[in-house]
Amino acid sequence: MRLWSxxxxxxxxxxLTACWREGLLARKVLLNQTTGYRNHPQLARFRHCTDxxxxxxxxxxxxxxxxxxxxxxxxxxxxxxxxxxLQITVTDGQLAYELEHLRHKLLRRSPETALxxxxxxxxxxxxxxxxxxxxxxxxxxxxxxxxxxxxxGPVEPWEKIK
Numbered sequence: 762m763r764l765w766s767x768x769x770x771x772x773x774x775x776x777l778t779a780c781w782r783e784g785l786l787a788r789k790v791l792l793n794q795t796t797g798y799r800n801h802p803q804l805a806r807f808r809h810c811t812d813x814x815x816x817x818x819x820x821x822x823x824x825x826x827x828x829x830x831x832x833x834x835x836x837x838x839x840x841x842x843x844x845x846x847l848q849i850t851v852t853d854g855q856l857a858y859e860l861e862h863l864r865h866k867l868l869r870r871s872p873e874t875a876l877x878x879x880x881x882x883x884x885x886x887x888x889x890x891x892x893x894x895x896x897x898x899x900x901x902x903x904x905x906x907x908x909x910x911x912x913x914g915p916v917e918p919w920e921k922i923k
Contacts, residue, residue, distance in 0.1 A: 762789060764803045764820065766851045768861045768904035769827035771878060773871040776863070777828060781835050784821045788840075791817050802919040806849055807868075816908070819847045823907045852914030856903040858922070879903055 762783045769777055787804055788797040791813045798804070810816040822843035828835040860878060867875035876880060880901040905911055914921060 762801050762803050764797060765859060766855055766906055766909050767862070769824050770773055770830075770904070771863060772827075773867060773874040774831075774833075775870060777824065778867070779829070779832070781821070782830065784817065784824055785839060786913065787844060788814070788817045788821065802921060804846050805916070805919040808850075810847075810849065813896070814841060815844050816847060816849060819844045820906065820908045826907075847908065848910045849908055850912050851905055852917055853903070853908040853911055854915040855917045855920060856905060857910065858916045858920060860903050862923070 764784060765772065765776075765780055765782065769780065772780060785858060786795070786798060787801075787807070790801070790804060791807055807816045807820070818841040820842050822837070824837045824914045825840070854918050860880070864875055864878055864881070867878070870891050
């Protein structure tokens, strides 16, 4: 299960669809409607909210908004109310980790989408995409999912680093 903290606009079609499906599963877990995945670390940040179901619904509305922008038909009727005022913090270290994790996935299944990620630089000889190190004078901006507000810090403690 991967509930991306980065903006869903970075995801390729397969990633966006998977995020939607996995988010719906996460919603069932948080609503105690299934027995699997109850201890999944990705759910910790939602459980720490005053209303975990409102948090996951707001997250999924963000995924649905991106799907709608692309012309996909994700069923918003499966969700509760969207709360645009709801915010969960995420660290810039977590966003950077997720962007690199996504880059590695996209290099295998959708190299053309990997080229669109912040900090990507095409290799003229091989046509592959490598991470571009912008150096300290030029920071890469990584947009978060609309539910998240960014704070400075390392990778989140709930993340399982590969």
